[in-house]
Amino acid sequence: MLRSIKPAGLVLLALSTGIVAFAQLIPTGGQNRPAPKSDAVQYLFPEQVRVAAGKSTPVALHFRIAQGMHINSHKPSDEFLIPTVFSIPDSEGVKLDSASYPGGDMITLPSDPKTKLNVYTGEFIIQAKLISPAGNHLVQGKLRYQACNDSQCLPPKTITVPIDVIGK
Amino acid sequence: MKRNTIVLCAVLVILAVFGWAGWANWQYRQQTAEKRLASVAKGELVPDPSGGGLKYLSPFIGKPAPDFTLQDLQGQKVSLDSYRGKAVLVNFWATWCGPCKVETPWLIELRNKYAAQGFEVLGISTEGDDLKPDDKAGWVKQKAAIAKFVNEEHMPYPVLVNGDSLSRAYGGLDAMPTSFFIDRKGNVVAAQMGLTSASDIEANIKKALAE
Numbered sequence: 470m471l472r473s474i475k476p477a478g479l480v481l482l483a484l485s486t487g488i489v490a491f492a493q494l495i496p497t498g499g500q501n502r503p504a505p506k507s508d509a510v511q512y513l514f515p516e517q518v519r520v521a522a523g524k525s526t527p528v529a530l531h532f533r534i535a536q537g538m539h540i541n542s543h544k545p546s547d548e549f550l551i552p553t554v555f556s557i558p559d560s561e562g563v564k565l566d567s568a569s570y571p572g573g574d575m576i577t578l579p580s581d582p583k584t585k586l587n588v589y590t591g592e593f594i595i596q597a598k599l600i601s602p603a604g605n606h607l608v609q610g611k612l613r614y615q616a617c618n619d620s621q622c623l624p625p626k627t628i629t630v631p632i633d634v635i636g637k
Numbered sequence: 638m639k640r641n642t643i644v645l646c647a648v649l650v651i652l653a654v655f656g657w658a659g660w661a662n663w664q665y666r667q668q669t670a671e672k673r674l675a676s677v678a679k680g681e682l683v684p685d686p687s688g689g690g691l692k693y694l695s696p697f698i699g700k701p702a703p704d705f706t707l708q709d710l711q712g713q714k715v716s717l718d719s720y721r722g723k724a725v726l727v728n729f730w731a732t733w734c735g736p737c738k739v740e741t742p743w744l745i746e747l748r749n750k751y752a753a754q755g756f757e758v759l760g761i762s763t764e765g766d767d768l769k770p771d772d773k774a775g776w777v778k779q780k781a782a783i784a785k786f787v788n789e790e791h792m793p794y795p796v797l798v799n800g801d802s803l804s805r806a807y808g809g810l811d812a813m814p815t816s817f818f819i820d821r822k823g824n825v826v827a828a829q830m831g832l833t834s835a836s837d838i839e840a841n842i843k844k845a846l847a848e
Binding site for chain 2: 549550551578580581584586615617619620621622623624625627
């Protein structure tokens with residue numbers, strides 16, 4: 470039997486068997502991964518925007534949700550769930566005229582296939598309209614959200630969305 | 638013939654090396670998990686060295702459960718100490734937590750199944766983490782939402798509020814649901830973070846009743 474197999478093939482077979490066996494012992498994460506210890510949502514961009522002073526100007530705010538996590542959309546499917554909301558504190562000088570949110574995806578959890586949830590996953594964009602006076606304003610916007618994965622939920626959180634708004 | 642013998646030996650050596658690497662990896666993860674259990678002041682989820690899932694490491698296993706006194710939905714004070722002599726499942730949950738809602742029917746069924754043996758569930762709502770203690774209107778609104786949830790889910794066991802105030806005492810409570818299984822003497826015998834299964838919860842209830 471051994472004579473019919475070339476030595477190089479036998480070594481290759483042993484190597485691949487070993488690698489497969491070894492790989493089984495390496496943790497892979499996946500759906501069972503623990504919830505992230507850092508923020509579940511990260512603000513991506515823009516860092517700086519130029520707007521017409523005193524006029525409502527559209528700005529697309531880009532966010533990314535940690536892998537394996539989801540957050541409720543702006544209009545969650547259940548009254549107990551906490552919606553994602555972007556706001557700008559009154560003290561910032563720049564005002565949020567309006568915010569338009571994406572619709573969200575309908576998902577079900579493996580543990581509860583009957584309940585549909587309206588959520589954001591991956592990257593999402595909030596279309597905000599800002600009204601800024603003339604001058605430079607470092608705005609500390611706020612995004613409030615509540616994140617979960619398939620088996621656990623993190624407490625509601627508010628992150629800062631820093632935007633350098635230049636009104637001209 | 639000689640060449641084949643050399644190849645066979647090489648294959649056996651390679652397999653032995655990989656076997657050793659796997660064993661060393663397993664040993665390393667076992668030791669890391671034990672070190673973490675010994676050192677953490679707060680609970681955390683880590684890969685379970687005996688399987689592919691996650692294991693919740695709580696620094697309270699084998700130790701007395703931190704006592705607390707919280708109000709129930711009727712405003713009555715309830716302390717953990719008053720349940721001494723019973724096995725208790727302290728379940729931290731929230732109305733906004735989908736997995737908590739999934740496990741609630743399991744808790745109700747198991748509570749009813751083992752109540753006669755001296756078992757009780759204490760549901761502790763963690764809402765209101767963003768409310769100030771003097772925000773009366775906020776707390777009234779929050780309690781109303783909790784009460785609505787409790788009624789809709791037909792939860793028969795005591796539900797206490799302001800559970801977030803126990804966060805530090807109970808090792809962080811970083812995610813919901815989180816449960817602690819306490820024996821009749823008041824010691825923590827098991828802990829779970831995240832949704833597991835009814836059978837896992839039942840096994841831990843039996844453990845708490847048996848101690």
